[in-house]
Amino acid sequence: MGKVLRPLSIWLICTALLSGCWDRVELTEIAIVIGMGIDKSDREDEPLHLSFQVINAGEVSQGGTSGGGPGSPAAYYEVNARSISEGIRKVSKEVSRTLFFGHTRVLVLGKELARKGINGLMDHFERDYKMRTNFFVLVADGKATDVLKTMSSLEKTPAIFIDRSIVQSERDLGTDYGVKFIDLMQSITSEGMEVVAGGIHVEGDIKAGNSLTNIEQIAPASKFILDNIAVFKNEKLVGFLSPYESRGLAWVKDKVKSTVMNVHCGKDSYVGIEVIRSKTKLKAEVKNNQPKLLIEISQEANISEVMCDLDITKPAVIHELEKKNEEVIEKEINKMIAKVQKKYKTDVIGFGYQVHKADPDYWRKHKHSWREIYVDAPVEVKVKTRIRREGLRNKSYKSDIHKE
Amino acid sequence: MKLFTNKKRKQVKKNPQIEEQEKKELELYSGETLYTDLQQNLEQIKSTLGNSNDIIIRQFRIGKRWHLDAAIIYTDGMADSDLITNSVMNSFLKESSQKNLDSGIDENTLIEVIKNEVLNLVDIHIANDWKGLYLALLSGDTVVLFNGITQAITADTKGWDARGVEEPTTSTVIRGPKDGFTETFRINTSLIRRRIRSPKLWLEQRKIGEVSQTEIGIMYIKGIANEGVLSELRERLDRINIDLVLESGYIEKFIEDEVYSPFPTIIYSERPDVVVANLVEGRIAIVVDGTPFVLIVPATFSTFFQSPEDYYQRFDFGSFVRLIRYLSFLIALLVPAIYVALTTYHQEMIPTPLLISLAAQREGVPFPAIVETVFMEIIFEILREAGLRMPKAIGNAISIVGALVIGDAAVNAGLVSPAIVIVVALTAISSFVSPAFSMGLAVRLLRFVAILMAGTLGLYGITMFLLLLLLHLCSMRSFGVPYLQGIAPLNMIEQQDIFVRFPLWMMKKRPSLIAQDRIRLGHDQGPQKPSLEKIWNQKGGKDNGDG
Numbered sequence: 001m002g003k004v005l006r007p008l009s010i011w012l013i014c015t016a017l018l019s020g021c022w023d024r025v026e027l028t029e030i031a032i033v034i035g036m037g038i039d040k041s042d043r044e045d046e047p048l049h050l051s052f053q054v055i056n057a058g059e060v061s062q063g064g065t066s067g068g069g070p071g072s073p074a075a076y077y078e079v080n081a082r083s084i085s086e087g088i089r090k091v092s093k094e095v096s097r098t099l100f101f102g103h104t105r106v107l108v109l110g111k112e113l114a115r116k117g118i119n120g121l122m123d124h125f126e127r128d129y130k131m132r133t134n135f136f137v138l139v140a141d142g143k144a145t146d147v148l149k150t151m152s153s154l155e156k157t158p159a160i161f162i163d164r165s166i167v168q169s170e171r172d173l174g175t176d177y178g179v180k181f182i183d184l185m186q187s188i189t190s191e192g193m194e195v196v197a198g199g200i201h202v203e204g205d206i207k208a209g210n211s212l213t214n215i216e217q218i219a220p221a222s223k224f225i226l227d228n229i230a231v232f233k234n235e236k237l238v239g240f241l242s243p244y245e246s247r248g249l250a251w252v253k254d255k256v257k258s259t260v261m262n263v264h265c266g267k268d269s270y271v272g273i274e275v276i277r278s279k280t281k282l283k284a285e286v287k288n289n290q291p292k293l294l295i296e297i298s299q300e301a302n303i304s305e306v307m308c309d310l311d312i313t314k315p316a317v318i319h320e321l322e323k324k325n326e327e328v329i330e331k332e333i334n335k336m337i338a339k340v341q342k343k344y345k346t347d348v349i350g351f352g353y354q355v356h357k358a359d360p361d362y363w364r365k366h367k368h369s370w371r372e373i374y375v376d377a378p379v380e381v382k383v384k385t386r387i388r389r390e391g392l393r394n395k396s397y398k399s400d401i402h403k404e
Numbered sequence: 405m406k407l408f409t410n411k412k413r414k415q416v417k418k419n420p421q422i423e424e425q426e427k428k429e430l431e432l433y434s435g436e437t438l439y440t441d442l443q444q445n446l447e448q449i450k451s452t453l454g455n456s457n458d459i460i461i462r463q464f465r466i467g468k469r470w471h472l473d474a475a476i477i478y479t480d481g482m483a484d485s486d487l488i489t490n491s492v493m494n495s496f497l498k499e500s501s502q503k504n505l506d507s508g509i510d511e512n513t514l515i516e517v518i519k520n521e522v523l524n525l526v527d528i529h530i531a532n533d534w535k536g537l538y539l540a541l542l543s544g545d546t547v548v549l550f551n552g553i554t555q556a557i558t559a560d561t562k563g564w565d566a567r568g569v570e571e572p573t574t575s576t577v578i579r580g581p582k583d584g585f586t587e588t589f590r591i592n593t594s595l596i597r598r599r600i601r602s603p604k605l606w607l608e609q610r611k612i613g614e615v616s617q618t619e620i621g622i623m624y625i626k627g628i629a630n631e632g633v634l635s636e637l638r639e640r641l642d643r644i645n646i647d648l649v650l651e652s653g654y655i656e657k658f659i660e661d662e663v664y665s666p667f668p669t670i671i672y673s674e675r676p677d678v679v680v681a682n683l684v685e686g687r688i689a690i691v692v693d694g695t696p697f698v699l700i701v702p703a704t705f706s707t708f709f710q711s712p713e714d715y716y717q718r719f720d721f722g723s724f725v726r727l728i729r730y731l732s733f734l735i736a737l738l739v740p741a742i743y744v745a746l747t748t749y750h751q752e753m754i755p756t757p758l759l760i761s762l763a764a765q766r767e768g769v770p771f772p773a774i775v776e777t778v779f780m781e782i783i784f785e786i787l788r789e790a791g792l793r794m795p796k797a798i799g800n801a802i803s804i805v806g807a808l809v810i811g812d813a814a815v816n817a818g819l820v821s822p823a824i825v826i827v828v829a830l831t832a833i834s835s836f837v838s839p840a841f842s843m844g845l846a847v848r849l850l851r852f853v854a855i856l857m858a859g860t861l862g863l864y865g866i867t868m869f870l871l872l873l874l875l876h877l878c879s880m881r882s883f884g885v886p887y888l889q890g891i892a893p894l895n896m897i898e899q900q901d902i903f904v905r906f907p908l909w910m911m912k913k914r915p916s917l918i919a920q921d922r923i924r925l926g927h928d929q930g931p932q933k934p935s936l937e938k939i940w941n942q943k944g945g946k947d948n949g950d951g
Contacts, residue, residue, distance in 0.1 A: 058767045100751060
């Protein structure tokens with residue numbers, strides 16, 4: 001028996017002592033936190049104001065066995081605290097279940113808090129094993145609590161709605177892109193790169209948006225707008241970019257998956273150019289102690305709309321359109337660079353990072369004064385567009401109209 | 405560290421005196437010769453068999469002058485009485501009148517004359533002692549006794565009502581032979597021999613069971629079957645000392661390698677084609693009288709996932725189905741455990757929408773996930789067992805109770821969540837996929853172990869469980885062949901017939917360690933597409949010649 005019992009007992013002891021999974025928790029004992037917000041609180045002694053959006057599973061799912069009238073798909077809790085981990089525990093006074101962060105989709109930072117700086121706040125999210133690092137970080141142009149309190153239709157809870165629309169608009173529109181927590185931490189810790197985060201604000205009647213009636217009407221009283229990218233300097237919010245400037249940044253960061261560009265072809269008429277593939281290459285070079293950034297974008301596009309009488313069967317016309325499209329994009333990028341370089345004076349495009357890669361010696365000497373050098377450093381943008389297809393027709397129907 | 409090996413089977417030492425006595429009792433009649441007097445012999449038979457009604461004794465006189473007293477004895481119902489009347493009685497009463505068989509004739513001459521000139525039956529033997537006589541009598545043979553002679557003639561007149569060859573009920577195929585083994589030993593061996601017309605197919609016969617004297621046949625192909633395995637099998641069979649053998653399961657329990665393992669190390673099959681295919685691969689079949697299930701040794705893990713149909717259908721589909729089988733093995737083994745682990749430990753691993761609906765389903769369910777799962781699995785096992793044992797007419801009631809009460813009412817009553825019903829249903833269906841029922845039994849047992857491990861340690865527990873399972877499987881052997889032969893130790897050639905099935909013409913070798921002669925095919929057996937010219941020129945040539 002000793003031959004069997006000894007290894008068996010060793011195995012049992014090992015499984016008992018070496019395992020890290022004693023925290024068994026039933027599904028009915030957890031509250032799934034789907035969105036979390038951090039604001040600056042009004043109180044001096046407890047400077048953080050945490051808010052949590054929790055899924056009300058019984059209401060969300062059709063298959064739920066617990067009936068009852070229509071309730072809110074999500075519950076909202078808030079608490080003031082000194083630290084994030086304290087706040088998470090403090091909120092248990094209000095919630096009957098353990099908060100569960102494994103499915104957190106968005107972290108919303110209030111504008112005021114972001115302006116003060118987010119530097120030390122992110123540690124808990126990296127340290128705590130219960131947190132995942134793949135949620136989106138957004139900066140609210142207002143209060144984070146307002147974002148988490150607003151109802152939305154289509155998705156199960158507002159936080160999922162935000163998460164899905166970030167992904168969707170990144171894929172379809174390209175004017176902004178999602179910054180995940182892990183990307184945020186990467187740009188916080190890398191040299192020569194400043195932090196950006198997605199921007200969000202609630203448009204409309206914020207009070208009315210809190211109620212379930214917000215999603216019972218066809219045009220909701222308030223809704224989320226995800227257009228502007230929040231730009232940081234020294235981990236402090238310095239401002240938001242406009243939608244087109246955001247796309248300018250997205251081009252540089254190679255985040256544009258697909259988008260539509262408009263090229264003028266007459267008064268109030270445009271040719272729609274649908275970019276289907278785009279690849280951005282950043283290259284820095286240091287010549288005569290002068291760093292320079294070269295942004296090269298090569299892309300493939302289709303023609304998606306022709307509003308004027310253009311003979312696009314002719315290669316020359318296509319070339320013309322390509323050229324114009326390149327100019328539009330270059331302009332967009334240059335406008336964004338002018339804003340972050342001259343106005344915000346923050347290196348969100350990662351210029352310094354590229355210089356570091358290109359010329360480490362130069363970087364070592366100048367990294368402390370980089371912020372001053374950056375403001376005046378030249379950036380060159382080169383876009384190469386290839387139009388591949390023009391859709392189901394070639395010439396627009398306008399060229400078939402023979403009315404004098 | 406070997407945790408579950410049980411290589412050395414300890415032999416319990418018996419008191420030698422008791423052993424001796426047992427032996428004596430069991431071999432009561434061997435060596436005891438018959439009496440010379442016919443009446444005395446008949447009395448002895450009657451008293452030994454307790455005047456049993458079904459023993460028929462018919463006395464008569466034979467010889468030219470009808471002087472020699474004789475008697476035939478047979479068991480009614482086991483012997484073919486038509487055959488006895490037409491052949492045995494007929495030959496004695498008619499043929500013997502031509503022969504000089506008066507009393508006082510030399511014993512051996514008489515037997516020779518009867519054997520060679522009188523009895524018109526094929527299979528005739530001489531019984532010298534009581535043991536042989538009783539064995540023949542109780543197997544359905546006819547025993548002939550003569551006055552003054554201490555030998556008995558036994559004639560094979562076996563004939564009883566037996567079930568005919570029917571389609572096997574336990575393993576059916578869409579394509580493939582539809583005959584199955586029966587309860588009769590001779591029919592079973594003939595079903596095998598009918599498929600292998602080779603003199604190399606050898607049959608060794610022995611009797612096991614001191615009381616039942618059950619016929620056991622070892623069938624193998626001389627030259628292909630591994631001699632080592634064969635002699636090991638003979639040794640193990642000879643060691644069996646049991647009173648009764650009712651089914652091949654009795655034999656299996658005595659000769660299997662791993663007693664303390666849920667996994668079977670011997671295959672059984674009801675299908676002659678399966679047995680024959682295994683014989684030709686070098687395995688050995690054990691046919692047991694009284695059961696349609698023939699044992700096949702040695703068995704490795706992968707053989708339990710092979711169905712005859714894999715080979716009858718085209719190889720692509722055969723491979724696909726086999727992969728499905730391995731998949732369903734894993735599903736049946738692990739899905740409830742994974743459900744428990746994910747819902748109680750690793751909620752972050754479930755996609756958010758699924759987690760939300762699972763959480764919604766679990767609202768109001770009073771039990772923890774593990775209790776719910778074990779509860780439902782046990783209920784399913786009860787249902788399955790009830791469905792098996794119930795009279796067929798009431799069987800429908802079971803499915804109604806199962807579907808309505810367990811599936812629907814339990815969910816509506818808030819006892820269990822709908823998800824667990826799906827999990828149980830999925831595992832139930834998957835556990836039926838295995839072509840070998842015995843492997844399905846192993847999975848049914850191990851599933852509960854997996855659930856418990858998952859419920860106490862989460863995915864870590866499942867990993868531990870799988871590791872232990874792997875260690876256990878690696879340590880197992882079936883007649884000296886590693887249980888995971890082909891997988892561990894890895895053998896690339898054998899991979900042709902483990903997870904997938906290669907086209908038959910590509911499988912050139914028989915499994916190693918099992919077959920002695922490993923070459924299965926000649927060279928270049930693959931289908932060769934002739935060029936169009938070859939076909940058309942032949943025809944064209946003929947036409948031209950005629951023209």
